[in-house]
Amino acid sequence: MKFVEQKDVSILHGITGYEFDWSLRSSAASVTVSNEIDGVIAGLVEFERMPREMFDFMHLIEVHPDYRGTDVAGQLLAFVGQDSLNNGFDGFVVWESKTLLYEYYIVKYGAKPLVGRRLHFDTAATKQLIKRYLGGEDDE
Secondary structure: OEEEEOOOHHHHOOOOOOOOOOOOOOOOOOEEEEEEEOOEEEEEEEEEEEOOOOEEEEEEEEEOHHHOOOOHHHHHHHHHHHHHHHOOOOOOEEEEOOOOOHHHHHHHHOOEEOOOOEEEEOHHHHHHHHHHHHOOOOOO
């Protein structure tokens, strides 16, 4: 696994196997990161640092069909959580589940419901993700 920030998202135009158009940004301030395995983009996440709200907001996450059922999604979620910790947001990550994966995020990854379709990771959930998917230390 290798995380690469895609500074020029236009190179992602027409990337095969993905439902989302990754060459577009949800926000001018968003960051798009790929999880690459053996030089192949296995998954992508787009998120934005929200310093006033003290969390990272995840706009999109998608795993290539060839890598679904692997740890790629968990690694991407853990990466965003680590970014939140690194930026002083205590590991808080918020997103709106637009798919049928709402319950899956809760059961598999430890997400907690907010309002409507919004979910979040708190400090403890983020540290668990990092420990499980990135091999980081859990100091609790």
